[in-house]
Structure formats: C-alpha cells, structure tokens
C-alpha cells in the first residue's frame with residue numbers, strides 16, 4: 376500500500392498485561408537522520424529512504440538501552456512477588472547486567488550478576504558501572520555460557536537460607552514478560568510516526584537474544600501493522616535465532632491478545648555477525664564511524680555497530696523506496712566503547 380498522508384492507520388492500541396515498575400521517561404526520542412541520508416546520497420546511493428533513529432539509547436536510566444524496557448516488567452514482577460534479590464547472568468560487557476544493577480538500585484533490590492570468564496584485572500565499561508551500582512559480581516572461570524547455570528541454581532537454592540527471596544531474570548531479560556516491553560515500544564513508535572505523518576514499513580535493529588525483535592513483531596501485528604522487522608544477528612547464527620524470535624513473539628502475542636506471528640515474518644540476517652559475539656568487526660567499526668560523523672550519535676562494537684552495518688547495507692542495496700520512512704532502533708550499548716575490546720575498535 377503506497378503511503379497516503381491523509382489516511383491515519385486505525386491502530387488497535389493495547390496496554391501491558393503485567394505490572395510495570397517505571398524506570399525511564401517515555402517516549403524515547405525519534406530523530407530524523409538527514410545528515411546520514413545526505414551522506415548516503417553523496418556516495419552515490421540512489422534510493423535513500425527517510426531515515427529515523429529511535430533513540431532507546433537515550434532512555435533515562437544509567438546510560439540507556441533497550442533492556443530498560445524489559446526490566447520495567449521484570450522488576451515489576453519481582454517486586455509484586457516480594458523479592459529481595461535479583462539474579463541474572465551475561466558476559467562481562469553485558470548492557471543487560473549493567474541496567475539490571477541500576478534498576479535494582481532504583482528498586483531497593485540486591486543484584487547478583489554471574490559472568491562467564493575470569494574477573495578482569497581492571498574494571499572498564501559496563502563492568503565498572505556494575506560495581507558503581509552496588510551489584511555483587513561473580514565469575515564462573517569458564518568462557519562457556521553453560522557454566523553459569525550451576526551458579527544460578529546455587530543462588531536460587533541458598534539465598535532463602537539467609538532470609539532472602541531471589542528472583543531470576545533470564546539472559547537479556549528476554550522472556551515473554553520482558554519482551555512485552557518491546558511490543559509497547561513499537562506501539563510508542565507507531566504513535567510517534569502517526570504524529571509526524573509517516574507510515575511504518577521497515578524497522579531494523581541488532582538482535583541478540585531476540586526478545587526485542589520478537590516483542591516488536593508481536594506488537595506490530597497486534598496493532599494491525601504489517602511492517603517488517605529486520606534483525607541483524609550479533610550473538611548467534613541467524614537460523615537458530617529465528618527460531619527463538621518466533622517462539623518469544625508468539626508468547627508475547629498470547630500475552631497481549633494479538634494474532635499469531637508467522638515464521639515467514641521473522642527476518643534475521645546473519646551476515647554482520649563477523650567473528651562472533653563480542654568480537655568487533657571491520658564493517659561494524661566503519662558503521663560506528665559513519666553514524667558518529669554524520670549524526671554525532673554513538674553506536675557500540677558488540678551490538679549496534681554491527682546492527683547499523685546491516686542497516687546501511689540494506690539501504691545501499693537499493694531495496695528501500697525513496698518515498699518510505701525506515702527506522703533503525705538504537706538499542707544502546709555505548710559503554711562498551713570504553714572497554715578493552717580487541718581491534719578494529
């Protein structure tokens with residue numbers, strides 16, 4: 376359907392089925408990236424759409440990021456259950472762990488963060504902030520992510536002996552409850568688009584656990600939008616991730632009473648993963664530079680740099696129409712710029 380500014384989509388708006396603990400002022404900003412558009416045209420790209428950045432990196436808690444939206448519902452649930460301690464896990468530069476630590480500070484909860492690998496000699500980036508927020512940090516000593524499960528079990532089993540009530544938040548906060556935050560995020564975006572007379576057609580983002588992509592897909596279908604969500608995988612193979620996205624999306628769909636999400640609606644592109652999760656890529660570094668130099672916006676080497684590299688490739692491929700408006704979801708991550716990640720960034 377071509378864009379018609381006189382037709383306002385009749386969105387079926389919805390509310391969260393879960394209690395929310397407010398962590399950020401909403402909505403996050405939506406910014407047009409005209410200098411970026413200009414730069415793409417200047418390099419000879421013929422079909423440049425209107426490009427918008429949804430600035431979830433500016434969500435107003437502890438340097439921002441998409442995980443704040445998950446945490447509003449996960450912390451909301453923990454508090455409703457009378458929890459005293461939150462347990463979660465990740466890699467040492469996890470944005471999710473940093474934001475869980477900050478959210479726990481705000482909610483008066485104790486955060487236990489379980490990391491793969493060895494404790495770094497010097498605290499940098501997200502890990503430095505974890506300590507600042509008062510989180511307890513533990514290292515399994517193994518780089519294998521399955522090494523975290525026995526630690527998690529130990530905490531869940533032993534904390535009650537000390538009169539504490541543990542609540543487990545899954546990696547990335549990406550259960551259906553957390554991902555509902557992203558169904559609401561896409562509704563927020565749809566209403567912002569409405570207000571400026573734009574129609575949602577294509578959304579792009581970095582995808583890791585898949586919760587953000589899944590929540591957005593379920594949210595769009597619930598709204599009655601057929602816009603596509605193109606995820607650029609940064610943590611694992613695209614095929615495996617697509618299965619996760621579909622499963623979470625359908626759990627979210629059930630929770631918000633929306634239509635089922637179809638496998639054909641799940642678009643995960645694995646071409647920008649590079650050498651693997653947390654390993655900076657040349658394409659990602661180039662994309663980070665381009666965003667910084669055209670818009671003064673910071674992306675990170677682990678997530679948004681690779682996601683943005685995918686987004687730039689999508690625009691350069693000429694498949695977007697110059698008459699459409701596309702959105703890159705800026706999911707945050709800039710604290711990792713201040714960590715000792717290996718070259719190229």
Ligand SMILES: *Cc1c(COP(=O)(O)O)cnc(C)c1O
Nearest residue numbers: 470583584585587678706707708
């Ligand atoms: C976690 C994260 C993502 C990916 O979100 P998922 O819901 O795990 O797919 C993208 N960007 C940043 C900065 C993140 O921290």
